[in-house]
Amino acid sequence: MRRADTLAVVLAGGLARRMGGGDKPLRLLAGRPLLDHVLARAAPQVAAVVLNANGDPARFAAYGLPVVPDGLPDHPGPLAGVLAALDWAAAHRPDLPWVLSLPGDCPFLPRDLAARLHEARAREGAPLACARSGGQAHPPVGLWPVALREALRAALLGGERKIDRWTARHGIAHADWPAGPCDPFFNANAPEDLAEAERLLAQGLQDGRPPPIRLLEPNAGRTPP
Structure with missing residues (x-):
């Protein structure tokens, strides 16, 4: 279900130290950039998508999406990327009062993520919502009201860097998914994570399906006469 009131921002501005530097969302998974996998899952759920990244935006030109840099210096983390998207929505898409934040290294995002986060927010009467799997919260995967952008800006200028600490002050709901x-x-932080993602894709596990049952051939496991 597409949310006509929500902008998605893919947080692609990290320094990717564990991946050896560079743009982690442009690393290949199954022959395609991680960013392709993220967009394939996220774009059908929302009204529009922007990328949050610093530096030369030309490296993302092939995607034809607005590239929104942090509005604060010194790369203060994902909260700055969220604020950049909230500011972009207020300036360019005032018809979109919500922003869905997504890490650029999560290739298996749920296809009902936006809808489930909105449901959790409405159910619990909270202004914010966050994804959770197996009881583990994922603060960068969240739903943010554009109306809180000045409060977020003030917190960042005051030195706040932790997402969950800031969201707890305002009230946050959680939407739950199983972890297996x-x-x-799942996020691909390091080269070994990309290898694991390749394995999950090869086994068809990326949408929470159990592994296929392998039926034995009629004579498998039998001792020949």
């Missing part, structure tokens, strides 16, 4: 057989919020 493949955690939908």
Whole structure:
């Protein structure tokens, strides 16, 4: 279900130290950039998508999406990327009062993520919502009201860097998913994570399906006469 009131921001501005530097969302998974996998799952759920990234935006030109840099210096973390998206929505899409934040290294995001986060927010009467799997919260995967952008700006200028500490002050709901057989919020932080993602894709586990049952051939396991 597409949310006509929500902008998605893919947080692609990290320094990717564990991946060896560079743009982690442009690393390949199954022959396609991680960002392709994220967008394939996220874009059908929302009205519009922007990328949060610093530096030369030309490296993302092939995607034809607005590239929104942090509005604060010194790369203060994902909260700055969220604020950049809230500011962009207020300036360019005032018809979109909500922003869905997504890490650029999560290739298996749920296809009902936006709808479930909105449901959790409405059910619990909270202004914010966050994804959770297997009891583990994922603060960068969240739903943010544009109306809180000045409060977020003040917190960042005051030195706040932790997402969950800031959201707890305002009230946050959680939407839950199972963590297996493949955690939908699996993130590829390092080269070995990309290898694991390749394995999950090869086994068809990326949408929470159990592994296929392998039937034995009629004579498998039998001792020949």
